[in-house]
Amino acid sequence: MKVRLVDIAHARSGDKGDTANVGVIAYKPEWYEVLRDALTKQRVADHFRGMIAGAVERFELPNLNALNFLLHGALDGGGTLSLKTDAQGKVYSTALLRMVIDVPDTEAKRLQLPAAP
């Protein structure tokens, strides 16, 4: 089943120099495992391909039902150097939430995940 990330998670992002961080948080504790399994480093790097110049780092925070991603080279130099509207990476959060993931039907049913329209 196709599931939109925006329907199962919320997120906030910020900056450190030329790196944006995106913290993505499951709406329900039982949905954390869906994020953990679907949002691999590779999947997120593919999602942002062409938009960021550097590598992606990934960290797990099961205590907060959250994952944290560092997107290096995401801010056109960052801080005051950047010419971007989003020089501080404030809305990379919702850019990540545009992702649509595949979840096995049985799993999606068990976890009562909302299907993508």
Place this chain on the structure above:
Amino acid sequence: MKKVVRVAAGQGFWGDDLDAPRRQVEGGPIDYLMLDYLAEVTMSILQKQKERDPAMGYARDFVGAMESVLPAVTTRGVKVIANAGGVNPPACAAAVKAVAEKSGAAGKLIIGVVTGDDLLGRLDDLIAAGHPLSNMDTGEPLSTVRDRVLSANAYIGSVPIVEALAKGANVVITGRSTDTALTMAPLRHEFGWGASSWDQLAAGIVAGHIIECGAQCSGGNCLYDWRSIPDLANVGYPLVEAKADGSFVVTKHPHTGGRVSVPTVTEQLVYEMGDPHAYITPDVIADFTSIRLAQDGENRVLVSGIKGKPPTDKLKVSIAYRSGFKAVGTLVYAWPDALEKAELADRVLRERLDRLGLRFDHILTEYVGANATHGRLAGDQRDAPEVQLRFGVRGSDKAAVERFTREIAPLVLNGPPSVTGFAGGRPKVEEIVAYWPALIDKSVVQTRVELVQ
């Protein structure tokens, strides 16, 4: 020892809601008011102000904030801790003293002034003594930009603030203290946490991280169920009610808007997060994967379980240096084919800049309404009702950037059609002050505390 110590946040950055400090001291009982004014590049702005006038160089908003909270400080014993001192904490203290005297509160303030973080005057000696102050991101030594450095400050921790409080200060003014130390220090002072009470110190840091951005943990900028967050116009700024064991409750005053819930606090916890296992501060390394959150009644979140470990022997140094010039110009193109028209304008503009022989280190074009925030992920926006062409240039040649700013307006008459939105006039040329993060041995930074009565 107090059983519960309340620390309230009244300012999340320089430019935050001017009335928030007063609302925090009047809205309910608090012991400490914590005001954070410094972002990465704020120090360089303040340094420029100090160069023009040696009595400046601090966050002037703080003086007004102090005036508005003076009655609470002098009659109810609320203490204020702020990194408003910027690059000139003594001048900030003098300005606060002057305001207190004008308000008849002379003699009732004991201002603790923390200095020692400012390394600008010591840079050449430090480099000569074998501290390269290499850029943490690029590895380049500071010598490559030394002649363009505007400010250099070590991020200092809780120790001098605790010292000032122990000496009886009821207002503590620091320079480049870490944001989190402003909250942790009063807890450490009240509860007598030792230098190796790692878990408690880490808890104080986490408390600081949660409230250092003001209302961003109490309903502001919160994506979770954002439509239902009540009365943002009267949003309550956060406070923590902390206990000696390091556990604390995040809450806000009654009769205020916003919300404090597990989701609002979680969003703030992940804000600007790096490696969650190692949130490094001068006092302690906090492990964000140990944090436990639980709803503890309406607008109350209990935070507990936090683990800490010893810090490194380095301090982070925030260095700002001049790095050329930039300007950004915008024009708005309307339907039909708004995006296509803006794209043509972009090509025309680039060709004209090229013909003029203008060279830039970097040119960035964004189409606001189509791709500025989400890039190609936003999908096809060919039918957008309007698109703003946002064209930015950056380079070391000020004259070239200046010349660019004159090339936007002509496009209104001599470029693609259906264009508007030039009422703001020519783009402004800005000098870029860039950020250079570095590390330095802790042993070379000695903080000092002075009391001003």
